[in-house]
Amino acid sequence: MDQANGVDAFRSVTGITRYLLAFAALMTLATGPVSAGWEEDLEKKLAGIDDRYPGELGVYVHNLEDGKTADLRAGETWYLASTIKVPVAMAVMEAVDSGELTLDTDVELKAADFVDGAGETNWKSPGDRVSVRYLFEQMLTHSDNTATDVLIRLVGMDAVNQLVRRYTDGGIGEVTTLADVRRYAYSRFHEQAMTLSSDDMFTIKKAGTGNDRVQALAEVLDLDTGEFLVPDLDAAFDGYYESGLNSGRLDEFSLLFEALAEQDGLSDDSSAYLLSTLENIKTGDNRIKAGLPDHVTFIHKTGTQYRRACNIGLVQMDDHPGVIIAACGRGTQDLNASELAFRRVGEAVSETGVFEER
Numbered sequence: 403m404d405q406a407n408g409v410d411a412f413r414s415v416t417g418i419t420r421y422l423l424a425f426a427a428l429m430t431l432a433t434g435p436v437s438a439g440w441e442e443d444l445e446k447k448l449a450g451i452d453d454r455y456p457g458e459l460g461v462y463v464h465n466l467e468d469g470k471t472a473d474l475r476a477g478e479t480w481y482l483a484s485t486i487k488v489p490v491a492m493a494v495m496e497a498v499d500s501g502e503l504t505l506d507t508d509v510e511l512k513a514a515d516f517v518d519g520a521g522e523t524n525w526k527s528p529g530d531r532v533s534v535r536y537l538f539e540q541m542l543t544h545s546d547n548t549a550t551d552v553l554i555r556l557v558g559m560d561a562v563n564q565l566v567r568r569y570t571d572g573g574i575g576e577v578t579t580l581a582d583v584r585r586y587a588y589s590r591f592h593e594q595a596m597t598l599s600s601d602d603m604f605t606i607k608k609a610g611t612g613n614d615r616v617q618a619l620a621e622v623l624d625l626d627t628g629e630f631l632v633p634d635l636d637a638a639f640d641g642y643y644e645s646g647l648n649s650g651r652l653d654e655f656s657l658l659f660e661a662l663a664e665q666d667g668l669s670d671d672s673s674a675y676l677l678s679t680l681e682n683i684k685t686g687d688n689r690i691k692a693g694l695p696d697h698v699t700f701i702h703k704t705g706t707q708y709r710r711a712c713n714i715g716l717v718q719m720d721d722h723p724g725v726i727i728a729a730c731g732r733g734t735q736d737l738n739a740s741e742l743a744f745r746r747v748g749e750a751v752s753e754t755g756v757f758e759e760r
Contacts, residue, residue, distance in 0.1 A: 440465075440470070440472075440754040440755070440756070441463075441470050441471060441472035442472075443754070444463060444472040444750055444751065444754055445472050445473070445474065447750040447753070448461050448472065448473075448474040448747065448750060449474065451743055451746045451747060451750065452474060452743075454743070455731065455734075455739060455740075455743045456733070456734040456736055456739050457709075457731050457732050457733025457734035457739075457740075458475065458731070458732050458733050459474060459475070459729065459730070459731050459743055459747075460474060460475040460476055460478060460480045460652050460728075460729065460730045460731075460732075461473060461474040461475075461476065461652070461727075461728065461729045461747055462474075462476035462652035462653045462656055462726070462727075462728040462729075463725065463726065463727050463728075463751055464653075464656055464660070464725065464726040465725050465756055466660065466663060466722075466723040466724045466725065466726065467722055467723055467725075467756075471653070473652070473653065476651060476652040476653045476728070477651055477653060478651065479575070479646060479649050479650060479651060480649060480650065480651070480652055480712070480730040480732065481643050481648065481649045481707060481710045481712075481730070481732065482574075482648055482649055482650060482655060482705055482712055482714075482730070483648070483704075483705025483706055483707040483710055483711070483712050484545045484547075484550075484580075484703065484704065484705035484706065484707075484712075485655065485703045485704070485705040485712050485713075485714045486577050486648050486705075487541050487542060487545065487550050487703060488658055488659075488680075488703050488714075489562055489565050489566050489569075489577065489658060490541065490550055490553055490554060490557075490562050490577075491538065491541065491542055491553075491676055491679075491680075492565055492569075492658065492661075492662075492667075492668070492676065493557045493561045493562045493565045494534065494538055494553050494556070494557055495668050495669075495672035495673075495675070495676050496557075496561075496565065496667070496668065496672075497556070497557050497561070498534075498672055499668060499669045499672050502557075503534055503556065503557070504534065505533065505534050505535040505538065505675075506533050506534070506535065507533065507534045507556075508531050508532075508533060509531065509532055509533070509534060509537065509552060509556065510529065510530070510531050511523070511526055511527070511528055511529065511530050511531070511532065511548075511552065512528055513528040513600060513601075514581075514599070514600055515528075515548055515551055515552045515555065515600070516528075516548050516600045516604070517547040517548045517550075517551055517579075517580045517581045517584075517600065517603065518547065518584075518603060518604055518607040519545070519546065519547035519548070519580070520544050520545050520546060520547075520685075521540045521541075521544040521545065521546025521547070521548065521549055522540060522544070522546070523537070523540055523546050523548040523549045523552070524546075524548050534553070534556070536549075537549040537552050537553050538553065538679065539679055541553060542679045542680055542683055542703065543679065543682055543683045543684050544683075544684055544685070545683075545685055545703075545704065545705075547580040547581075548580075550579075550580050551579045551580050551581055554579050559577070559578070559579065562577050563576060563577055566658075569657055569658050569661050569667070570650075570654045570655070570657045570658070571654060571657070572654075573650050573651035573653070573654030573655075574649075574650030574651070574654050574655060575645075575646035575647055575648065575649045575650055576646070576647055576648075577647075577648055578647055578648060581600065581603065583642075583647075583648065583707075584598065584603050584606075585597075585598050586642050586645065586647060587638055587639050587642040587708075588606075588619055588638065590631065590632050590637070590638035590639075590641040590642055591616070591619060591620075591630040591631060591632055591638055592623060592625060592629060592630055592631065594623050594625070595619065595623065598622070598623075602622045605618060605622055606618045606619050606622060611635075612634070612635065613634070615635065616630070616634065616635065635708060636709070639707075639708045639709060643710070643732075652714070652728040652729075652730060653728075655714060655728060656714065656726045656728050659701075659714065659715065659716045659726045659728075660726060662676065662677060662701070662716060663716050663718075663723060663724045663726070664723075677701050680701040680702060680703060680715070681699060681700075681701050683702065683703065683704070685704045686702060686703075686704040686713055688741040688742075688744075688745065689704060689713040689729075689740075689741050689744035689745060689748075690702065690713045690715065690727055690729060690744045690745065690747055690748040691748065692741075692744075692745040692748060693744075693745040693746060693747065693748025693749035693750075693751075693752060694717060694748045694751075694752060694757065695752055695757050697719065697757075697759055698717050698718065698719045698757050699717070699718045699719070700715050700716075700717055700718075701715050701716045701717075701718060702714060702715020702716070703715065705730075706737065708735070709732065709733060709734060709735050710730070710731070710732050711730065711731045711737060711740035711741070711744075712728075712729065712730040712731075713727075713728075713729050713730075713744050714726075714727070714728040714729070714730075715727060715728075717751075717757065719757060719759075720759075722756075725751065725756055725757075727747065727748065727751055729743070729744050729747045731743060731744075
């Protein structure tokens, strides 16, 4: 080969190399900045977060763009607490789509509807009238238990459970009213607790925590604490959690958020209204959301119960189908520790690069 031909060959090879490098760069831009094997790296970080947590963590992350998932005990059964208000909301919007209800439907509050917890509905009185829209927004934005149980009364508990079964693959237990959460937990002390009225439960709640609440339960039921089957709230709630009510696998429950991301099953208007309401919730600022970058939107629901906490939602960003993040904690009453762990989960997912702007 003469010198001229050698130079031409070198230039040809160099040109091909430059082309391949340019093509690789374009592919990187097209597929996003998430590193290969991000799920293995994330699972190591989740294990580290769990090591620093005083209880046990369960986490499930699903990148809807590449279909990959990362998890920590996601296949175990977790108490879902108030995150079950999401399928209640979906059932309400299905009723709106079918014409059974409208957001402006007028509802009379009944004495049996009232449940202790957050939200403005408990400021009202039996006989007061409110709209479905009011109840819906109180249920999601303020995690209002009374509003939730009124909506369940309107659409039916069967409709909520049928919806859960339709969207998931059998990994979610029966969903109950929020009032029945208290009844089932307290019935671990004595079966008569299943007859507790709304007023009874408010009386018990006002007594305080720990032994004071146990004593108040005995007085309301007109029993002696010596007749109780378990010694304390820890044992009562542990027994309740073992029942599987309002509980399930995190990978299964996340299918509900996947349906919301894909706007599957609801009309465009109902889907948009539900998502916008979840975006504006007033709880959970110190949980997963605190670990996410400012340019993303987190559509989520929180849940808090005795020695249990959850935060499950969908991260949305431009030109991306979304990332589902589900986290639950158990075994500690230290809510600050749970919120810190959830924030660290958000930070760990962010470190994968999935949320980097394109």
